Amino acid sequence: EAEVAQSPRYKITEKSQAVAFWCDPISGHATLYWYRQILGQGPELLVQFQDESVVDDSQLPKDRFSAERLKGVDSTLKIQPAELGDSAMYLCASSLAGRPDEQFFGPGTRLTVL
Amino acid sequence: GEDVEQSLFLSVREGDSSVINCTYTDSSSTYLYWYKQEPGAGLQLLTYIFSNMDMKQDQRLTVLLNKKDKHLSLRIADTQTGDSAIYLCAESGSSNTGKLIFGQGTTLQVKP
Numbered sequence: 001e002a003e004v005a006q007s008p009r010y011k012i013t014e015k016s017q018a019v020a021f022w023c024d025p026i027s028g029h030a031t032l033y034w035y036r037q038i039l040g041q042g043p044e045l046l047v048q049f050q051d052e053s054v055v056d057d058s059q060l061p062k063d064r065f066s067a068e069r070l071k072g073v074d075s076t077l078k079i080q081p082a083e084l085g086d087s088a089m090y091l092c093a094s095s096l097a098g099r100p101d102e103q104f105f106g107p108g109t110r111l112t113v114l
Numbered sequence: 115g116e117d118v119e120q121s122l123f124l125s126v127r128e129g130d131s132s133v134i135n136c137t138y139t140d141s142s143s144t145y146l147y148w149y150k151q152e153p154g155a156g157l158q159l160l161t162y163i164f165s166n167m168d169m170k171q172d173q174r175l176t177v178l179l180n181k182k183d184k185h186l187s188l189r190i191a192d193t194q195t196g197d198s199a200i201y202l203c204a205e206s207g208s209s210n211t212g213k214l215i216f217g218q219g220t221t222l223q224v225k226p
Contacts, residue, residue, distance in 0.1 A: 031212055042202055042216025100212030101145045105157040
């Protein structure tokens with residue numbers, strides 16, 4: 001069964017360092033989403049791509065976060081510099097174009113900032 | 115604004131039915147969802163309901179939607195210890211672009 005892949009699964013970093021997370025969506029899924037889930041809360045959308053274009057990045061803290069999906073397939077989310085409050089689970093999801101009702105989530109990257 | 119609320123914790127005995135409740139604010143949401151999340155893992159889509167439906171049943175899962183009260187519930191029949199997890203309610207919001215608005219999740223504890 002096709003799955004969304006994410007790496008690394010766990011990342012520990014010190015504040016002010018740079019971190020990057022990678023996501024490979026299900027083949028053929030044009031829409032890709034990055035969510036952040038703080039412990040004890042539900043996920044919150046950071047950025048949504050349709051192919052290589054950003055559809056929604058209204059909740060992305062653009063002073064330190066960046067996201068790209070250069071060839072419209074896999075995607076990278078970067079944080080520079082990391083802050084203590086960035087400690088969270090970063091989830092990637094994908095869906096077929098025009099089918100936002102069925103988003104498939106990857107296992108997530110657990111980030112701890114010390 | 116868009117907001118989704120859930121109770122934080124539910125404990126049931128194995129074999130009983132579980133009912134997890136959710137309230138939402140955006141009446142224009144097209145879809146409402148239930149996801150399951152095991153500790154330290156990603157989200158698994160359990161089921162979803164279209165906003166013009168009142169009920170949807172899928173094996174042990176029954177979803178009830180009360181649009182007037184903006185209330186969604188998930189009933190799990192014959193709850194098993196493997197059902198212990200966090201259950202997240204989500205709405206699609208007014209934009210219907212795919213952005214999901216999640217509740218904080220209900221932790222279901224199933225006692226043997």
